Amino acid sequence: MIHPTAIISPQAALARDVSVGPYAIIExxxxxxxxxxxxxxxxxxxxxxxxxxxxxxxxxxxxxxPQDKKYRGEPTEVEIGDGNTIREYVTIxxxxxxxxxxxxxxxxxxxxxYVHFAHDCQIGNHTIFANACQLAGHVHVDDWAILGATTLVxxxxxxxxxxxxxxxxxxxxxxxxxxxxxxxxxxxYGINSEGLKRREFSTQAISGLKRAYRTLYRSGLGMEDxxxxxQAQSRDCPExxxxxxxxxxxxxxxxx
Numbered sequence: 001m002i003h004p005t006a007i008i009s010p011q012a013a014l015a016r017d018v019s020v021g022p023y024a025i026i027e028x029x030x031x032x033x034x035x036x037x038x039x040x041x042x043x044x045x046x047x048x049x050x051x052x053x054x055x056x057x058x059x060x061x062x063x064x065x066p067q068d069k070k071y072r073g074e075p076t077e078v079e080i081g082d083g084n085t086i087r088e089y090v091t092i093x094x095x096x097x098x099x100x101x102x103x104x105x106x107x108x109x110x111x112x113x114y115v116h117f118a119h120d121c122q123i124g125n126h127t128i129f130a131n132a133c134q135l136a137g138h139v140h141v142d143d144w145a146i147l148g149a150t151t152l153v154x155x156x157x158x159x160x161x162x163x164x165x166x167x168x169x170x171x172x173x174x175x176x177x178x179x180x181x182x183x184x185x186x187x188x189y190g191i192n193s194e195g196l197k198r199r200e201f202s203t204q205a206i207s208g209l210k211r212a213y214r215t216l217y218r219s220g221l222g223m224e225d226x227x228x229x230x231q232a233q234s235r236d237c238p239e240x241x242x243x244x245x246x247x248x249x250x251x252x253x254x255x256x
Contacts, residue, residue: 003040021058030063033082046094047075051082051107059089066093066119068137074101081107081125088113095120099138106143124161142177144199146192152184160246162199164192174250176216177242178209186255188217201239208237216243217256 001019002008008020011028018032021040026032030044033051038044039058048063056062063078065071076095079102086092090111095102099120105111106125114132117123121135124143133147136155141147145159148167153159158174165171166182166189175181178196180189191209215221215229227244234240247254 006038015052027063039088047077048080048094049077050080051084053082054080054084054086056086057088057090057113060086060092061090062086062092064091064093066096066137068096068098068119070098071096071119076119077102078105079103080105083108084111085109086111087115090115090117092117093119096137112149118155130167144195146195148182154252156252158246158250158252161242162192162195164195171255173252173255174246175255176246178239179213179255181255188213188255205237205239208233209239209243212237212240212243223256 003020003022005022006020006024008026009028012026012030014032015034017034019037021038023040024038024042027045029047031049035053036050038056041058042056042060044062046063074097078092078094092103096119103117103119103121105123108126110128112129112131115129116134118135118137120138122140124141126144127141128146130149132149133151135153138156139153141159142161144162146164148165150167151165151169154172157171160175160177162178163175164180168184169182169186170184171186178191180192182189191213193206196206212230212233216226230240230244234244
């Protein structure tokens with residue numbers, strides 16, 4: 001299961017059935033769970049904990065120091081859950097003491113080639129990142145979000161659950177749950193209806209979210225008036241409450 005050319009530190013902890021390809025490097029402090037495979041030439045370093053049944057492909061670089069001039073070698077971390085696919089040339093940097101101190105990836109995420117997660121990013125579950133998505137530091141991505149190829153995300157941006165971006169999108173502000181965005185700079189283009197259907201949201205819920213979208217983006221209402229209207233709509237559509245909660249926590253302001 002371990003290729004003879006792989007270099008693995010005696011201070012790394014690998015489950016018995018972990019497989020490691022040719023010329024991979026696994027440094028001290030790394031922990032890797034059952035059923036995970038590490039591809040050729042992959043480099044995993046630092047205080048990095050990887051869960052079960054992940055597939056990490058060739059040339060991935062995980063756990064490297066953050067690209068942050070303030071970093072002084074503090075013992076920060078990367079945490080990766082279970083069942084993730086991490087393709088070629090993905091780079092995942094560890095956290096900083098200015099934030100959570102950990103870059104965290106949940107479960108069952110699909111991360112395509114050349115994706116970059118900078119320091120302190122927090123990635124949920126069941127997300128998809130198409131080729132060459134680039135996330136700056138401190139970005140949060142909630143469950144089931146899908147980012148199209150070459151999506152660029154500004155630092156501290158929050159991307160809501162079930163949202164979707166088109167290819168070549170630049171996101172400088174928070175993207176609310178369920179909303180589709182595209183363009184450079186990003187503009188909203190409706191609710192992610194197709195994704196919600198695939199995840200078996202009810203027709204009533206999708207209709208309620210479409211109504212909420214029109215209120216927020218097409219009614220001409222100012223933000224305060226739009227939020228009051230969404231508050232009323234949330235009584236009939238609980239999913240609208242998710243949008244309201246997201247907006248209330250936004251630090252950069254939402255895409256609008």
